[in-house]
Amino acid sequence: MGKPKIACYWAASCGGCDVSVLDIGSKLADIVEQVEIVFWPIALDFKYKDVEAMPDQSIDICLFNGGIRNEENEHMAKLLRRKSKILIAYGACAYLGGILGLANLATLKELFSRVYRETPSTVNPENTVPQPTVKVKEGELKLSPLLEYLKPLNEVVEVDYYIPGCPPIGEKAWEALIALIKGEKPPKGTVLTADERTVCDSCPRVKEEKKIKELKRIYQVIPDPEKCFLEQGIICMGPATRGGCDAQCIKAGLPCKGCFGPAPNVEDQGARMLSALASIVEVNSEEEAKRFAESVADPAGTFYLFSLPSSMLKRRVK
Amino acid sequence: MSEKEEPRIGVFICHCGTNIAGVVDVKQVVDFTSKQPNVVFATDYTYMCSDPGQALIKDSIKEHKLNRVVVAACSPRMHEPTFRKTCQEAGLNPYLFEMANIREQCCWVHMGEPEKATEKAKALVKAALAKASLLEPLTPMEFNVERSALIIGGGIAGIQAALDLANAGFHVYLVEKEPSIGGHMAQLDKTFPTLDCSACILTPKMVDVGRHPNITLLTYCEAQEVEGFIGNFKVKILRKARYVDEKACTGCGVCAQKCPVKVPSEFDLGLGMRKAIYIPFPQSVPITHTIDKENCLYFTRGVCKVCEKFCPAKAIRFDQQDETIELKVGIIINATGYDLFNAKKLPQYGYGKYKNVITGLEFERLVNASGPTGGKIVRPSDGKTPKSVAFIQCIGSRDEHHGVPYCSRICCMASLKHAHQVKEKIPGAEVCVFYIDLRCFGKGYEEFLVRVQDEGIRLVRGKVSEIYENPETGNLRLRLEDTLLGEVMETEFELVVLAVALVPRAEAPALQTLLKVSRGADGFFLEAHPKLRPVETHIPGIFICGCAQGPKDIPDTVAQASAAAAQAAIPLSQGKVTAEPLTAYVLEDYCSGCGVCEAICPYKAIELKEVEEGKRRAEVNEALCQGCGLCGAACPSKAIVLRGFTEPQLMSQIEALSSV
Known part of the structure; x- marks a missing residue:
């Protein structure tokens, strides 16, 4: 048996996912020794017809990044599904729809x-x-x-695994791949490289009382670097976002944006965050509540930055 | 029931007389239901809650080996407990019961559309079936009860409840924020309609409280912290320093005689004076004097100490400090009473501006023999006896825009009583009551109205629109429309008494937070059910009585106080309580310790525990949890499950509803 065959493809994406694959630096050379890359438009010169010519199920693992925005994306998703034994939705866009999915509101x-x-x-x-x-x-x-709206990969083809992140964490992703190659196969549908708990669990900030009176945006204040963002009135998606990233944004001084998607039990990350946020707001009247709600700048881009197409909202219908 | 056992659901559809059957085609619903999956038996009956109705359920459980029961009838708030008990009596876990509300949520709102209502009833039953299949048996928890009570408020309500519980053999801690118990009733002169002297009937009860072996009287004290749950409340009481040794003080009053500082008396509503060391009124219980630190010369200027010098009992303690008392009690009764509406909010009546416009409670002090005038009704402006007195009703009451929307219930009778007292004390005086409606609904009240009418008191139906003063005489001119004569009139009186509304205590919001109980739209504390649970609150173990719950007169207050005591005596005498198992629990594997649940829990039932350095997990105290479900809705990672309302159960209901 030859080296395991790997394909990488990008659909509606920014290219960051492909870069994350390269992110592991020199280790990549070692990995490439162990596998055979049969298709990777951003790095190697293969044509679609080369893929079409491959026998079905001949690719061992296909990392598919980007959402499904046009017919070409959809065609390639179906083609690669047919050609691959394991299809992985790689990165937030393929997994949840991603930032580009916000266009579903138009x-x-x-x-x-x-x-x-x-x-x-x-x-x-x-x-x-x-x-x-x-x-x-x-x-x-x-x-x-x-297409009329952007879809996550699993809306057009069956997906075996997901790797979250915008972009995914390259090193962890490769580890997961190696494990798959070795035959350590978790149940279908598993979100690889992710924790069961949310970002809060790995967040080093001190959490005291979750009660907030008003929201602040990160440019308006100098946040206390030790204290929970949310308790300072800065929206942090950490509580509603699946962990696995080791809270790297938070450790770098930025609130979580939610790129790892919903917690394992949760279908709609944005709705969950909204109800959590609404639960900790201290307002005493309808009027104050309205004012608070209006103070959320860009609600969709805050609560659904990565997950709108896979949420219950999905898209605007009319 | 083992997990593999297939659901065998019995469905019982209630006619509720014609309440349901008059709108919904019950037979059609039964037909529909019997064809649903897992349903092994479906039937209907006129009154499912009746004995034969319940017997039908019990027999069917046995006959058809039902392991789930659905009753489609009224609101679960009414009869869920009834049917749970029915199931239990038939050997079925009571939490394998589900109710579909096809009365309030269907028939009563769709009376004109029987066909659509029938379809909706089917959908509601189908949803209940979906949930029923997923129900799990639950077991209530049992707790021991500390056999003592905390009563907050030492007015007639608190006094009555305290005496009842103490006489029943339970220890009572009665907390009163003022230096003496007695409350508003102690300020009243006579009580309607019998014209008993208020003090004469109140003081024996006060004295009983003061010396009852089962009552610990905590005056000049305030409840500060309340933790725990029914049977096991931990309470912190702030005992404010009164700078007098309660045990040593004999109440002889020498200190007050000698004290050089005079201050307007709160008890006399500023109409009379008291000293800086004082008892609020002669019959105070306890008789212990209190130094008013704000006005005492020693505390304000560091000089004087006259009281200390003359006190024969050596009871003065200038170094006394506030202290905190910790108590463990099984139940709490909220008997905090009311405040009066501030008549200054209605400037057209000139209260606070014209000296001869006073409130009904001020009138009580004027007419009281131990009051500032020795019981003489005189005008505050010149001390003269008024020859004409007007009583104006509904000041603040029944006034949605500038006051409160409700009727204060006591004012008509109080003003009629005052009118009678004027006639009695000032023969020949002209007395007039201006009213919107006269509400004399209690026992002996109508008779009292007839009596005062016979005494020559004039009753004018019309709301006074404006009062202005003749600055030379201090007399007051009233403008109004007599709505019976249909005439606009202007008339002059020498004294005007305003019947001001009863309003919730200013401290009610703080007490609400402390006890975690609810208040109604009117601001008064809310009972668990307006008819059937009038003295309980939504928090087990916390009861209400008296005007804290809403305006009421003394007979109603006393009756309600005894009712609260009787209700409270149930857990106290049982010595144990069971708690609903419909509580929340945390799926620890999914909890990341964000703390949202802790912040939102209204019962402080959730605590975040550090399991290792920097890692927190939420934990629900199931004794405190009331199953409201806020935490489950708020949890951003759905790590909290509410028993009896799990996500699969609720989603299955929604799916069933939307599939009909």
């Missing part, structure tokens, strides 16, 4: 208009927008049509 039309016309940094006096097809002298170019 219709396609609004999204298009926002990106190509309205953002403050856009200068587009001629109203140039991408066309589905364009003729050039070499022939016709086609752009893959966008």
